Amino acid sequence: MTFQPTVLLNHYRHTCTLLAGLLLTACASAPALTQDSYAYITNQGEHSVSVINTASNLVTTTVPVGKAPVGVAVSTELQRAFVSNVESQEISVIDTQNNKLIDMIKIKGSPVGLALAPDNKTLYVADWFENKILAINTRSFSDIRELSVGDAPAGLVVSPDNRSLYIANRDSNDIAVIDTATLTISRRIPVGKHPFGLALSHSGKLLASVNVQDDTVDIIHTESGRKQTLKVGYHPYCAAFSLDEKTLYVTNTQDDSVSVLDVGSGAPIATVNVGSTPEGISIDHHLQRAYIANWGSNNVSVIDTKTNRLLTTIKTGDKSRAFGQFILSRPSPE
Numbered sequence: 156m157t158f159q160p161t162v163l164l165n166h167y168r169h170t171c172t173l174l175a176g177l178l179l180t181a182c183a184s185a186p187a188l189t190q191d192s193y194a195y196i197t198n199q200g201e202h203s204v205s206v207i208n209t210a211s212n213l214v215t216t217t218v219p220v221g222k223a224p225v226g227v228a229v230s231t232e233l234q235r236a237f238v239s240n241v242e243s244q245e246i247s248v249i250d251t252q253n254n255k256l257i258d259m260i261k262i263k264g265s266p267v268g269l270a271l272a273p274d275n276k277t278l279y280v281a282d283w284f285e286n287k288i289l290a291i292n293t294r295s296f297s298d299i300r301e302l303s304v305g306d307a308p309a310g311l312v313v314s315p316d317n318r319s320l321y322i323a324n325r326d327s328n329d330i331a332v333i334d335t336a337t338l339t340i341s342r343r344i345p346v347g348k349h350p351f352g353l354a355l356s357h358s359g360k361l362l363a364s365v366n367v368q369d370d371t372v373d374i375i376h377t378e379s380g381r382k383q384t385l386k387v388g389y390h391p392y393c394a395a396f397s398l399d400e401k402t403l404y405v406t407n408t409q410d411d412s413v414s415v416l417d418v419g420s421g422a423p424i425a426t427v428n429v430g431s432t433p434e435g436i437s438i439d440h441h442l443q444r445a446y447i448a449n450w451g452s453n454n455v456s457v458i459d460t461k462t463n464r465l466l467t468t469i470k471t472g473d474k475s476r477a478f479g480q481f482i483l484s485r486p487s488p489e
Contacts, residue, residue: 192439192484193251194446195236196455197224198472204238204247205455205471206254209439209446209482212457212467216254220247225476227435228269228278229483233293236483237278239266246280246291251483260296262289269479270311270320272335279320281308288322290338302338304331310353310393310478312362314377321362323350330364330375346373347384352478354394354403361418363394363403372405374418385421387414392433393478397460398440404458406433406447413447413456415463425463429456435477441484448477 193215194207204218204227221240229236229251236249246266248258264282271278271293280289286306292298305324312321313335320333323346330344330353347366350373354363364373365387372385372394388407391414395404402424405414413433415425430449438445438460445458448471455469455477 192441192482194437194439194455194477195227195229195238195249195251195481195483196435196448196471196475196477197227197238197481198453198474199223199225199450199476200453200473202240203472204236204249205475207446207455207469207471209442209444212469214469214471217472218249218254218256220249220256221245221259225267225478226269226281227477227479227481228271229480230271230275230293231483232275235293236481237269237271239269239280241265241267241283246278248296258296260291262299264289267478268309268311268323270313271480272313273315273317277335279311279313281311281322283307283309288320288333290335300338302333302340304333304340305329305343309351310365312353312355314355315357315359319377321353321355323353323364325349325351325367330362344375344380344382346375346382347371352391352393354396356396356400357398358400361396361400363396363405365391365394365405367391372403372416374403374421383421385416387416388412388426393436395436395438395445397438402460404436404438404445404460406436408432408434408450411449411451413445413458427458427463427465429458429465430454430468434475435479435481437477437480437482439482439484446477446482448475448481450474450476 192209196205222242226239238247246260264285268281290300306326310323346364347369349367352365388410390409431451435448
């Protein structure tokens with residue numbers, strides 16, 4: 156695989172996380188509800204987003220966005236998908252009801268990782284080159300706060316109680332923990348070499364840091380601070396927890412595989428071969444499928460999380476990355 160200058164943020168200075176897909180619980184009221192889920196896959200090489208219906212595993216539409224899209228964050232409540240465009244220095248805003256581009260948020264830096272607060276009021280952006288994070292008001296995109304956090308911030312996730320923002324600083328080898336009320340650093344957690352991706356369990360009690368150059372994942376118990384280090388494949392990139400928090404899925408970019416780990420014991424459960432250079436990963440918990448964006452083969456691998464076997468492969472766009480939480484689930488009348 157040939158690395159281009161425009162893909163500087165790819166592997167040597169990358170490896171991702173991300174959160175598992177949103178789970179919506181059907182209401183016990185008429186009419187009966189089913190669940191429609193869609194995966195929003197950024198295609199860095201062709202400046203677009205592929206939208207996959209996870210029930211059919213078909214691409215339903217392709218949305219043009221800014222230059223070199225990398226990160227993605229989705230919101231059921233806002234009916235929006237936010238996409239970071241590192242080369243055009245902006246955030247694309249997609250209306251997920253009709254999958255149309257409706258706005259562009261211009262910023263001064265180079266956005267990579269994205270994360271939405273659980274209350275959907277704030278979009279957090281990791282600015283890779285300026286070593287800071289941005290907190291953007293989702294009701295007024297001109298309301299932007301900034302905070303310097305560490306060297307080369309990448310993956311970021313927000314705690315379920317909305318109180319803490321976790322940021323992986325790749326070149327500082329730590330995770331900055333931000334008090335979201337004051338937008339100040341409350342503490343730093345040292346991790347392995349070159350952390351890039353972060354994943355947070357559904358309860359918020361487990362935080363996974365994917366350490367690129369160590370070929371490890373650190374699992375941090377957020378309440379006690381206890382840390383366990385698990386070995387994975389070569390040059391890991393992203394991670395996602397199962398809904399019951401017993402299993403962790405990690406993409407290995409140079410092994411073209413996904414490591415499946417038992418969180419309690421740290422033991423490997425399986426290694427699943429996927430496409431070339433797998434990066435972003437999210438889980439559709441409703442359908443019990445993991446979706447993996449493959450940068451090198453321009454497609455998405457789908458793993459059945461009940462059996463940990465490859466289910467299918469979906470053709471997407473050039474240089475698919477999907478760094479972040481990219482599965483949007485919403486109820487619909489049956």
